[in-house]
Amino acid sequence: xxxxxxxxxxxxxxxxxxxxxxxxxxxxxxxxxxxxxxxxxxxxxxxxxxxxxxxxxxxxxxxxxxxxxxxxxxxxxxxxxxxxxxxxxxxxxxxxxxxxxxxxxxxxxxxxxxxxxxxxxxxxxxxxxxxxxxxxxxxxxxxxxxxxxxxxxxxxxxxxxxxxxxxxxxxxxxxxxxxxxxxxxxxxxxxxxxxxxxxxxxxxxxxxxxxxxxxxxxxxxxxxxxxxxxxxxxxxxxxxxxxxxxxxxxxxxxxxxxxxxxxxxxxxxxxxxxxxxxxxxxxxxxxxxxx
Amino acid sequence: xxxxxxxxxxxxxxxxxxxxxxxxxxxxxxxxxxxxxxxxxxxxxxxxxxxxxxxxxxxxxxxxxxxxxxxxxxxxxxxxxxxxxxxxxxxxxxxxxxxxxxxxxxxxxxxxxxxxxxxxxxxxxxxxxxxxxxxxxxxxxxxxxxxxxxxxxxxxxxxxxxxxxxxxxxxxxxxxxxxxxxxxxxxxxxxxxxxxxxxxxxxxxxxxxxxxxxxxxxxxxxxxxxxxxxxxxxxxxxxxxxxxxxxxxxxxxxxxxxxxxxxxxxxxxxxxxxxxxxxxxxxxxxxxxxxxxxxxxxxxxxxxxxxxxxxxxxxxxxxxxxxxxxxxxxxxxxxxxxxxxxxxxxxxxxxxxxxxxxxxxxxxxxxxxxxxxxxxxxxxxxxxxxxxxxxxxxxxxxxxxxxxxxxxxxxxxxxxxxxxxxxx
Numbered sequence: 005x006x007x008x009x010x011x012x013x014x015x016x017x018x019x020x021x022x023x024x025x026x027x028x029x030x031x032x033x034x035x036x037x038x039x040x041x042x043x044x045x046x047x048x049x050x051x052x053x054x055x056x057x058x059x060x061x062x063x064x065x066x067x068x069x070x071x072x073x074x075x076x077x078x079x080x081x082x083x084x085x086x087x088x089x090x091x092x093x094x095x096x097x098x099x100x101x102x103x104x105x106x107x108x109x110x111x112x113x114x115x116x117x118x119x120x121x122x123x124x125x126x127x128x129x130x131x132x133x134x135x136x137x138x139x140x141x142x143x144x145x146x147x148x149x150x151x152x153x154x155x156x157x158x159x160x161x162x163x164x165x166x167x168x169x170x171x172x173x174x175x176x177x178x179x180x181x182x183x184x185x186x187x188x189x190x191x192x193x194x195x196x197x198x199x200x201x202x203x204x205x206x207x208x209x210x211x212x213x214x215x216x217x218x219x220x221x222x223x224x225x226x227x228x229x230x231x232x233x234x235x236x237x238x239x240x241x242x243x244x245x246x247x248x249x250x251x252x253x254x255x256x257x258x259x260x261x262x263x264x265x266x267x268x269x270x271x272x273x274x275x276x277x278x279x280x281x282x283x284x285x286x287x288x289x290x291x292x293x294x295x
Numbered sequence: 296x297x298x299x300x301x302x303x304x305x306x307x308x309x310x311x312x313x314x315x316x317x318x319x320x321x322x323x324x325x326x327x328x329x330x331x332x333x334x335x336x337x338x339x340x341x342x343x344x345x346x347x348x349x350x351x352x353x354x355x356x357x358x359x360x361x362x363x364x365x366x367x368x369x370x371x372x373x374x375x376x377x378x379x380x381x382x383x384x385x386x387x388x389x390x391x392x393x394x395x396x397x398x399x400x401x402x403x404x405x406x407x408x409x410x411x412x413x414x415x416x417x418x419x420x421x422x423x424x425x426x427x428x429x430x431x432x433x434x435x436x437x438x439x440x441x442x443x444x445x446x447x448x449x450x451x452x453x454x455x456x457x458x459x460x461x462x463x464x465x466x467x468x469x470x471x472x473x474x475x476x477x478x479x480x481x482x483x484x485x486x487x488x489x490x491x492x493x494x495x496x497x498x499x500x501x502x503x504x505x506x507x508x509x510x511x512x513x514x515x516x517x518x519x520x521x522x523x524x525x526x527x528x529x530x531x532x533x534x535x536x537x538x539x540x541x542x543x544x545x546x547x548x549x550x551x552x553x554x555x556x557x558x559x560x561x562x563x564x565x566x567x568x569x570x571x572x573x574x575x576x577x578x579x580x581x582x583x584x585x586x587x588x589x590x591x592x593x594x595x596x597x598x599x600x601x602x603x604x605x606x607x608x609x610x611x612x613x614x615x616x617x618x619x620x621x622x623x624x625x626x627x628x629x630x631x632x633x634x635x636x637x638x639x640x641x642x643x644x645x646x647x648x649x650x651x652x653x654x655x656x657x658x659x660x661x662x663x664x665x666x667x668x669x670x671x672x673x674x675x676x677x678x679x680x681x682x683x684x685x686x687x688x689x690x691x692x693x694x695x696x697x698x699x700x701x702x703x704x705x706x707x708x709x710x711x712x713x714x715x716x717x718x719x
Binding site for chain 2: 007010015018125127129134136145217219222223260263
């Protein structure tokens with residue numbers, strides 16, 4: 005029983021962090037219909053901002069996140085406005101040029117970071133990194149618990165932003181029907197640029213939450229892009245609740261798969277879920293939640 | 296207009312095809328003028344860069360130490376390729392070194408997966424390859440005529456010293472059940488194949504035996520399953536950051552065992568203690584080199600001792616080396632020794648003579664005596680051009696690595712059983 009409980013705790017806590025990383029991608033996909041292949045790479049940039057602040061000023065990543073998020077917001081805003089937007093509606097030989105552009109942008113950032121920080125592994129290890137609560141023979145990692153709490157706050161904040169504010173309504177209107185939103189006076193370019201910036205800021209937040217429990221190197225982004233994509237498909241594009249439930253389900257599936265199947269195949273669990281959702285529930289979990 | 300476009304496209308295709316195909320059609324280079332070109336094919340960026348960089352920095356240290364910049368009137372030039380730890384890139388890089396750069400020999404082969412692809416390419420293209428530390432057994436079991444072990448220890452022999460420690464210390468101390476987990480690439484699986492028979496032979500029950508993904512964020516689910524299996528000892532084969540995370544997360548779960556034994560790899564790296572913090576303490580690890588070994592010798596008229604390498608690396612790069620670095624130092628010693636022997640015999644230096652000289656390697660290095668020979672071990676593995684450096688058991692004590700086995704090489708007493716996490 006303790007084994008099962010421990011497995012569920014591990015899956016739940018890591019799932020919360022996954023949700024924050026993925027929520028930026030789901031937002032961008034939902035509003036702009038763009039799969040941001042550079043998502044994990046830009047998350048990595050946010051992690052390096054936090055790491056640099058930790059290494060130079062001793063700021064914990066939870067504090068560094070307050071700097072990393074605006075930085076990544078600005079990067080995201082500028083990228084969308086002056087780069088992605090330029091190719092978004094252009095007829096080119098490839099139908100998804102903007103997707104390839106996000107990949108290229110991500111790779112450029114990887115190499116820039118490699119030049120600045122080299123390829124060495126970095127980690128933010130503090131005595132707090134290994135602190136745990138022990139309940140009934142099970143351990144709960146305090147950094148993961150704090151990360152989970154912050155992750156939930158971000159998800160709730162974004163949900164409120166999207167459902168209770170004019171800006172949120174503009175985002176949702178743009179997501180539902182771009183042309184109709186334009187006719188109603190929504191500045192679609194501004195909304196999509198702000199949305200892309202917001203998505204990147206959330207990716208930075210996810211990276212900052214990950215930093216105390218994981219490690220960092222320039223190529224870290226790719227697996228997180230894949231995880232974010234799976235969670236986005238699992239939860240349904242453009243849905244905060246979908247991303248949260250997708251993240252938790254994905255984290256739990258990985259954790260249970262590692263214990264009751266084999267730790268080497270936990271990624272396979274994610275891909276099986278990905279295929280099942282695409283085949284039998286193409287709208288993702290948000291369609292179930294709406295019912 | 297369409298014809299012009301078609302012409303342009305066809306022209307481009309012809310140029311591209313020619314660019315890729317023609318270099319490969321060039322005859323095997325036998326030019327014995329100009330510099331002696333030595334290819335270096337290592338992961339210098341990417342997730343495995345720590346290892347590759349240490350290998351290469353150590354080889355450069357050896358190059359500077361012995362001070363030989365030309366042999367037979369030909370200057371030595373290095374051509375460096377960064378394979379990023381990707382086996383496919385490692386193979387392509389090898390082919391580029393062999394056909395475009397026309398190198399006389401390649402030093403390469405970290406990681407195991409990259410070593411496998413490079414070794415096959417070396418044999419196909421008939422270019423001598425000296426391995427840094429890629430340790431998958433198969434690399435020197437294929438009968439490749441052009442592949443040489445250098446100072447690498449085959450993966451199934453990493454634990455050679457550990458078996459003595461097991462027989463004389465751990466089993467009398469109550470060891471009956473072992474949990475084995477290993478990173479799931481070539482090195483991990485090859486190591487596990489070498490470890491299982493050793494445990495079985497001693498009647499030790501393997502209560503957990505699983506591969507894992509070294510890139511995983513959270514190893515706690517796996518460690519939870521290990522905890523439920525109630526082993527006396529954990530045996531782990533890991534790279535660097537997974538080793539660090541595993542040590543940290545074992546502490547978080549309070550996974551108490553009589554001892555934790557790492558199979559070299561990440562557990563011997565200086566960065567292990569940086570990333571694992573105090574959780575690194577009491578971790579035992581097999582190791583293929585010790586800075587305390589009294590190896591000494593002379594090469595190219597320059598006397599050397601093992602400790603000099605350790606201090607040189609520490610002084611030059613501000614970090615401690617481990618066996619990967621010592622292997623890199625030894626690889627240049629082996630390559631240089633071969634070149635000098637060819638020159639001393641009055642033969643031209645080319646791929647064939649380098650291969651023949653490497654076959655005859657019998658050289659004292661910082662990894663001990665390296666002799667490229669054909670032999671069969673007690674597990675039935677038949678190796679070609681393979682040496683066998685000594686191995687050790689080390690233990691992290693108060694943030695430093697101490698040699699604890701064999702006893703005649705020890706720098707500190709072993710601590711066994713290790714204290715429970717709650718008592719640390």
